[in-house]
Structure formats: C-alpha cells, structure tokens
Amino acid sequence: MYTTIEKVYHDNGDHGRPLKYDLHMHSSVSDGVLDPAALVERVAAAGIDVMALTDHDTTDGIEAAMRAGFEHGVRVIAGAEVSVNWQGGLLHILALGVDIGEPTLQQGLAAQRVCREERAIAMSERLAATGIDGCLEGARSFASGASIGRSHFAADLVERGFAKDRAAAFRKFLRPGKPGYVSCQWASLEEAVAWIKAAGGRAVIAHPARYRMTTAKMGRLCEEFKALGGEGIEVVSGTHTPHDNAMAAGMALRFGLLASQGSDFHDPAQTWLGFGGLPALPAHLTPVWHDWNTGAAGRKLRVGRTG
Ligand code: AMP
Ligand code: MN
Numbered sequence: 001m002y003t004t005i006e007k008v009y010h011d012n013g014d015h016g017r018p019l020k021y022d023l024h025m026h027s028s029v030s031d032g033v034l035d036p037a038a039l040v041e042r043v044a045a046a047g048i049d050v051m052a053l054t055d056h057d058t059t060d061g062i063e064a065a066m067r068a069g070f071e072h073g074v075r076v077i078a079g080a081e082v083s084v085n086w087q088g089g090l091l092h093i094l095a096l097g098v099d100i101g102e103p104t105l106q107q108g109l110a111a112q113r114v115c116r117e118e119r120a121i122a123m124s125e126r127l128a129a130t131g132i133d134g135c136l137e138g139a140r141s142f143a144s145g146a147s148i149g150r151s152h153f154a155a156d157l158v159e160r161g162f163a164k165d166r167a168a169a170f171r172k173f174l175r176p177g178k179p180g181y182v183s184c185q186w187a188s189l190e191e192a193v194a195w196i197k198a199a200g201g202r203a204v205i206a207h208p209a210r211y212r213m214t215t216a217k218m219g220r221l222c223e224e225f226k227a228l229g230g231e232g233i234e235v236v237s238g239t240h241t242p243h244d245n246a247m248a249a250g251m252a253l254r255f256g257l258l259a260s261q262g263s264d265f266h267d268p269a270q271t272w273l274g275f276g277g278l279p280a281l282p283a284h285l286t287p288v289w290h291d292w293n294t295g296a297a298g299r300k301l302r303v304g305r306t307g
C-alpha cells in the first residue's frame with residue numbers, strides 16, 4: 001500500500017498564477033551535488049511549484065525528495081534520465097511521472113547501473129595505463145554510493161590536480177577518443193521507451209540540441225521515438241541557447257510531441273541556467289504537464305509504503 005499526496009496539492013487555478021515547472025534535475029543520488037532533501041529545499045526557495053527529480057539511471061532519490069516536497073510545498077514528479085545508445089551516439093531520455101515500484105523499469109535501470117560499474121572499472125584501468133592510478137577509488141569516494149558516472153571521475157581528477165576544472169577533465173580525459181573514455185552498452189531507444197511506458201510514465205527526449213545532430217537526423221530521431229510511443233521533447237533546457245530552444249520547439253510542432261522544460265541542475269555553482277531562470281515555453285506548444293492536475297492520467301504520486 002502507498003499513501004498518495006494528491007490531496008495536498010492544488011490545481012493550476014488555486015494558485016491564482018501559472019505554476020512554475022522544472023522537470024530535469026540531479027541530486028547526489030547520481031551526479032548532482034545536493035542530496036534530494038537539500039535540492040527540494042532550494043527548489044522551493046526558487047519559487048518552483050512542480051519539479052521532477054531525474055537522476056541518471058536511478059529513481060533512488062525519489063522517496064526522500066517527495067518527503068521533502070511535502071514539507072516545502074513542492075510537487076515532486078518521479079523521474080529518471082535514461083542513458084541510451086542510438087545510431088552510434090549517446091542520447092538521454094527523461095522518464096517523467098513513473099511508478100517507482102514498477103519492476104520492468106527498475107530491472108532496466110538496475111542493468112544500466114551494472115553497466116556504469118563495469119565502465120567505471122574499465123575507465124580506471126585505461127587511466128592507469130596513461131599513468132594516473134587510483135581513479136576508481138577516487139571516483140567512488142565522490143560518488144559515495146551514488147549511480148557512478150564520468151562526473152565523479154572528473155571531480156577526482158580535478159581534486160588531484162590532473163585538470164583545472166571539471167570541464168577540462170572531460171576535455172582531456174573523459175570524452176570519446178580521450179584516454180579515460182570507455183563506451184557503454186546502454187539501453188536501446190526502444191527499450192528505454194518501453195521501460196518508461198511500462199511504469200506509466202512519459203518518455204521525453206532530453207536537451208535535443210546537445211547531440212549536435214543535423215536537422216535531418218533529429219527529424220529521424222523524433223519520428224522513430226514517436227513511433228515507439230515517446231511523447232515529449234525538452235524544448236526549454238538550461239543547457240540550451242535561445243536558438244536551441246527554437247529548434248526543439250520546431251521539432252515538437254512538426255512531430256506532435258509534448259513540450260517539456262528543465263534546468264538540468266546539478267550544482268549551485270553550475271554556469272548554465274538554474275531553477276527559476278528558464279524562459280517560458282512557446283505558447284503554441286502543449287506542455288508535457290497539460291493533464292497532470294486533472295487526474296486524467298490516472299497516476300497517483302507515491303510517497304512511500306505504509307504497510
Ligand atoms: P555519464 O552519464 O556518466 O556518462 O556522464 C554524463 C554526465 O557528465 C552529464 O550528465 C553531465 O552531468 C556530465 N558532463 C558531460 N560532459 C561534461 C562536460 N564537458 N563538462 C562537465 N560535465 C559534463
Ligand atoms: Mn549529469
């Protein structure tokens with residue numbers, strides 16, 4: 001049995017103003033620096049009404065975030081950012097509004113985290129071959145039990161003076177073709193969408209402009225994604241330029257995808273737009289949250305087991 005938190009939240013109209021949404025952010029459960037409760041506290045202070053916690057390949061922070069959401073009056077949408085291999089490149093697919101108790105999704109994400117562990121070992125071996133020892137231990141200490149990723153390696157490389165900041169660590173060691181880069185057998189697009197749908201969630205293409213695809217390739221991605229049951233695209237991202245947002249808006253319109261927005265917050269010190277600083281979604285698009293407060297989606301937000 002789960003308790004639901006539907007009753008403590010209000011419909012759009014009750015606020016007397018449009019709600020503020022930020023549907024993409026990370027906690028220390030993956031590569032963010034704030035733990036879920038501290039993250040939610042900041043989100044509340046920034047005046048965000050509805051947030052999605054979308055850690056890389058894990059929903060482990062959701063229950064803590066929901067509890068904090070209760071306390072601070074923030075509606076927390078259960079999410080994740082799923083790593084995907086598509087046509088030889090890496091994509092990120094956001095899962096929004098999932099049932100975190102649903103086994104297909106959890107088995108899929110667990111397999112992704114096994115890949116992360118195996119990749120971490122291989123990355124450390126490659127870095128050792130270039131003369132930098134102890135990277136696995138270093139990255140693990142930054143991850144402290146989180147879903148381990150390249151950002152944890154970057155943090156360790158910076159701390160030990162091998163790079164001046166995280167961006168430099170990615171540039172020198174962690175990007176494709178660099179000595180610490182190891183590819184990973186992530187989910188296919190089809191698998192990721194199927195897991196998300198099995199868990200009753202909406203699949204959304206994250207930060208589309210970051211993949212540096214041609215317009216034709218982005219069109220093929222949207223078409224295939226939509227045919228698989230994908231529903232949305234991140235139109236406004238904290239990591240996009242205004243031009244990128246316009247490109248994504250064009251894709252949403254052309255392929256009938258719902259529009260999402262999110263900061264991709266990781267760190268209070270990040271250089272891209274944090275919460276509250278996002279431009280509004282273009283008015284002609286349908287927001288991914290258009291039916292969230294109506295009950296039409298039939299999903300309850302689950303905060304925790306009561307018995
Ligand atoms: P992973 O999923 O472990 O391969 O790591 C991807 C994550 O690394 C992204 O979600 C970002 O948080 C981070 N990242 C990727 N590229 C860069 C970069 N150039 N500078 C800083 N962080 C980056
Ligand atoms: Mn990240």
Ligand code: MN
Binds near residue numbers: 081207
């Ligand atoms: Mn991403």
Ligand code: MN
Binds near residue numbers: 024026
């Ligand atoms: Mn992200």
